[in-house]
Amino acid sequence: MFAERRPFESPTRGANLAMALDGQTALLPYALGVFAVSLPIFVWVGSFAANAFWIVASFVVFAINWGAFYGAVSWLRGEASQDLKRRARVQLLGGMLWAVTVAQLSAFAAAAGPVRETLLLLATAAAVMCIFFSATSLPALLLTAPVAAAGPLVALFSRPESRHAGVMAWGAIALTLALALVLNRMIRRQHAMVEAHDHLIEERLAVLDAAERTARSKSDIVATLSHEIRNGLTGVTHVLAAAAGKGGRAAPSREQLNAALDAAHDLIAVLNATLDSETAESGRLAVDALPFDPVRLLRDLALLERPHAMAKGLELAVHVDPLLERRVLGAVLADAMRTRQIIANLLGNAIKYTVRGRIEVRIERRGDVVAIEVADTGPGLSAEELEHAFEPFRRVERTGAGVNGAGLGLSLSRQLARLMGGALEASSAVGVGSCFTVTLPFDETLNCVAETEEEAAQSAEAPGAPRSLRVLIAEDDALNAAMLRAILEQLGHQVVHAQNGRRAADLARIADFDLLMLAGRMPVLDGPGAAAAVRALDGKNRYLPIIAVTDGDADEARNCTEAGADIVLRKPVSVAGVARAVADASALQRLSVAARAAA
Missing domain, CATH: 3.30.565.10 (Histidine kinase-like ATPase, C-terminal domain)
Structure with missing residues (x-):
């Protein structure tokens, strides 16, 4: 029902981006705090520089960054930040802003005179902080780290007297970058675990919701059927009791009989609707196009x-x-x-x-x-x-x-x-x-022309169309068998009844029939078994048209047709339904006879 997923499978690109951005957003207050603490140190060291302009420029650069970051943090609290691509660009530009600031500090520190090397090492520390606070997002890390590290490293390696410090700065930046990559990998793995956990929770909630719906559906079915069947059968029972003369009751009137008949029809409708609804809900209801x-x-x-x-x-x-x-x-x-x-x-x-x-x-x-x-x-x-x-x-x-x-x-x-x-x-x-x-x-390309009444009459009187059929029915339920017999005899057919599929197969072996109607579920030998046994016979009964009378279950109907049944008729049967099924079976028999004759 749900797609399988390994516990630590990488999350989707959108989910990974959202988690990375959330991680950076959570680090913003700490980043601002670190840079705020570092600013007095930079200013104090810069006060010993030969170029006083450096101190003023540092204040200006930090003021610009503080204003930009304050605007970014405020923007992230609004609805506009829901766009992940726009949010990623804003946060990446924020990180690049600090990286460029480090480059500016390095340029000013290069002309700071006696405190040049100290200021460049402090700029290197600033680059390390930029790398660390960009570690949650791999694109931000790969873009910010080179820009932040380039300024102090280029300035330190540009003069021989500071190359030793440059080597130490390069080692510190390389180690920081390696640790940042490891941290990024761990964060991505954590993201995968979080998403897998959320996915698992969604699956469990969906299963729980489906189970609750099924429980409610079953409860509703029981409540509805108990109410409708109890009321309907009570009325029908009273009318039948009066018709049978029990309890000294007078014979029911025509209105009472009609009311009982309507109640019986309502019960059938309720049962059919309930069965179809449950079959459709489970995805097993098939329709023909x-x-x-x-x-x-x-x-x-x-x-x-x-x-x-x-x-x-x-x-x-x-x-x-x-x-x-x-x-x-x-x-x-x-x-x-x-x-x-x-x-x-x-x-x-x-x-x-x-x-x-x-x-x-x-x-x-x-x-x-x-x-x-x-x-x-x-x-x-x-x-x-x-x-x-x-x-x-x-x-x-x-x-x-x-x-x-x-x-x-x-x-x-x-x-x-x-x-x-x-x-x-x-x-x-x-x-x-x-x-x-x-x-x-x-x-509009199909041509479905209905027969007129005259054409239907001519078709019914066509040569070879049997007026009365010899029908073998296999049904273990006495009431269903009696009802089916009554309908077939009302339609003018002769009926032989077998109480199970084995008896029906034995009768088909020793006597000729025009049609076999069998229930799907029977003792001794069920409907599919009986159909298969008849199809395995020698003689003309092997080609006997078979109508499977099922309870409406799709699997039961499919098993019957796979075993050899030609037509499926669902219980409870009606006169019109049986007449239509018998007519279709007769047509199939004529086609089968014609095909065998042509062969």
């Missing part, structure tokens, strides 16, 4: 939601950009199922929270994207409430009271939109309404 017709998808959803809107007295209108009408070149490049999930959630929220007025759905082309807007005349949200609405497990108390939901719809929809290369944005005003906009990638 395939071309599809967004207009048809939008109109299908509006057709499904219009009865709910009419039941509340709401008007539901759909506006389509003429450029996106059927038979026009271009298609949205995204996951059709996930797009349907996003739009269905936005439409459902609009109908759920709008008491009166209308809901408008608009789809239009905007450059290289398609924008789908869902606007309502609901209660509206403030800027703060709108921000909370996109947070997982957060519901707006002002508008969400008495409305079922887990508070995951908008956060999950935004995650799905981003995974498909799009975005979900919103605008709202209290008392006016809200508008949610989904943008998805659009490719």
